[in-house]
Amino acid sequence: MDRIQLQNSFEAYFNEWGYEIDWQRLTVPMDVHVIRKDDYLFQQGDMANRLYFLHSGLVRYVSVSDEGKEFTQTFAKSPRIIGSTKAMVTGDHVLFGIQALEDCMVSSYPWQVFYEQMRQDIGFLECYAKFLERIFITKEERENAFVKHSAERRYLDFCASYPELKNTIPQQQIASYIGITPVALSRIRQRLKLNHV
Amino acid sequence: MDRIQLQNSFEAYFNEWGYEIDWQRLTVPMDVHVIRKDDYLFQQGDMANRLYFLHSGLVRYVSVSDEGKEFTQTFAKSPRIIGSTKAMVTGDHVLFGIQALEDCMVSSYPWQVFYEQMRQDIGFLECYAKFLERIFITKEERENAFVKHSAERRYLDFCASYPELKNTIPQQQIASYIGITPVALSRIRQRLKLNHV
């Protein structure tokens, strides 16, 4: 994948929303990151005030508590924007790291400059709003699941939502996504097996 | 408060971001809702695909599980936009209700029509994006707190973030905001009292 291809795949992502965007405005150079499986794009606590775009591969957002416990906030599959909106727009340190679950190809732009150049383009703004709506809705739904559903129900929902991940990623990561330990997940799977099947 | 005043307070809210917005584009009539303390603007499961603006008063977003347990997702103080982004943009049923903690004055517009009229205005789009960034960041931070901090820590953080609510709303609601029962909150307060002070 050369730079032009990366640029095209990035632009194609926005075009999916069906708005005209004048990419000529964008003159800031893109950075390219190749991340090997298990490595991090950035670590919790880093500065990450860039717009990252995942061209290929799969990542998870992983947040670790003071006691060292890992929590997986999100799985993200290419092609899509990744990163921390908070860190990007506020310049704060990021509250989670992004780890590659497969080899990944990522490009990035410094957000401040990127936004300054693109904010005159109505198509871009509308896409950006659609993107924000989408990620917000995802969080609303996930908060809802955490608050209203048991760990068992969250596991079943995970299996339904991510059938392709269910068998390809380690169970520890599934456990940390639904907010329990691997031991607890194993117990739940055991219980499910005994009941039906 | 008459309609003109409501309209002005709504527009003033957007102007805080410092963008020029051409409100002349907006011709759809505003609805006005007066909600008495403890009553609901809408209930969980309702259709709520409108843009709601809280002109005066204080509300909470309350989500109830299948077992009937209440969870407070957010406290929102006027002036600000309230409602469910998910329900507004997708037309889905809303996952929580909005309850007035004081008498409230709310206005609303049907989102589809509102957005269709305003999406040509670059100032509006930029404000809308800023608004979405803000509510998303709030959720990122809250998710972080739930995942990484104990109930005790969440209580202390609540007291620091909402000093004015700490003594004006019932403790049950504080408990349901930090995700525990009133009994557990009482225990935590007891423990804190014994340790220091």
Next chain:
DNA sequence: TATAGGAATTAACCTAGGTTAATTCCTTCT
């Protein structure tokens, strides 16, 4: 094919917070 190292399971035990219920404390209304 053997083996080393991580992944998952299982079992025993522990703990934070949930549940129920009794008691006390406030308000508010008459």
Next chain:
DNA sequence: AGAAGGAATTAACCTAGGTTAATTCCTATA
């Protein structure tokens, strides 16, 4: 002032999930 009804506290008990550790299972490499 007295009564009624909700809010908070406290205590006794329960449970889902955490913790630790031993055991088994896999898969990758020699």
